[in-house]
Amino acid sequence: MNQDIRKKFPFYIKNKDVSYLDSAASSLKLKSVIESLNDYYANNGSNIHRGVYRLAYEATNQFEETREYVSKFINSNLNEVVFTKGTTDSLNKIASSYSDFIFEDDEIITTELEHHSSFIPWQVIAKEKKARLKFLPLTEEGKITVENFKKVISNKTKVVAITYVSNVLGYVTPIKEIIEIAHQNGAIVILDAAQAASHLKIDVKELDVDFLAFSSHKMYGPNGVGILFGKEKLLNQLKPFEYGGEMAHLVFKDESSWKDIPYKFEAGTPVIAEVIAFKESIKFLEEISLDKIHEHEMKLRDYTLNKLKDVKGLTVYNKTAETGIITFNIENVHPHDAASILDQNNVCVRAGHHCAQLVAKFLGVTATLRASFAVYNDYKDCDNLVNAIIATRDFFESF
Ligand SMILES: Cc1ncc(COP(=O)(O)O)c(C=O)c1O
Incomplete structure (x- = not known):
């Protein structure tokens, strides 16, 4: 990976010696993103879709331009891109709205690999509607397979709520086949792409996925921006998520009507600067290419795993992951304690569930440590991680 990449991330000006390995939680932010945010806040500040003066038009155009970037990025139609606050927001909104189509004895399929935001909304809906929540059995390694999906899908299945890439184990779901089989059984698929969008090329038309969600802050972009993709036909069937400004078409005392999609799903003032700035992330990802980024992350992961294989007292849970995530534990050390010592060694990793x-x-654990690689990481970060793990193990062993 080009050495100049780090220059695009101002983080490294003050944190030269930090090995930031928690990009699966939130990535570092691009200089171009920060400049774009600053530009809107310093030089504009007006609302969008409302004002009829030049600055409001400019802000609206810049905001809508991001929708074009996103729709090209995932190969959707323009009106199929809805801006939300994040993946959690997208997944909750879609679950709550689509729950209108769930009835007693319907089945919802999910997996134990899900992030809480992918599966809990459906757990709650299943209870409310007396529907059945079914878990796709994972393989011994913790993977989702088409074979096991076939064991749980039936013509009673209405929804499959599933992750594209596991945020803990880094496994990639064989999603295209799963979607095909789900459709043959009359079910829709809601895909959590939070951990996929900055590593794997997503083509919603090729996947034929029904709904898809991801977050800008994991893509070198600003916080507070989420994407909800939905097929036009399905979005048109759904009721609005919220009611208020700029989503209503005609309003009377006794009833109101809604604007067309996607606007009927975007009530209220959005995070304008953040949406405008998000296009800088997409430009960056496309400039480098997701294939190259993924390849780089896998090289770092393989290099690290190779070094870790001789380290005693370490359990790695996902040696065969297909993305740049290493999830592990140090024997007899609580992950939170380990993460604190790693931090003292200038290595940032996530600890917890x-x-x-x-x-x-x-x-079979309460928590793990997770190191996740991104475009700006290099072999020095890998060495720092390995050395810090050894130092942490030795520190706790000395007691
Ligand atoms: C797989 C997965 N789904 C959903 C989310 C939730 O994303 P957000 O916190 O941006 O809403 C995350 C965040 O870590 C994730 O990794």
């Missing part, structure tokens, strides 16, 4: 408690249960 990663908002996926069912995965921790599946692994």
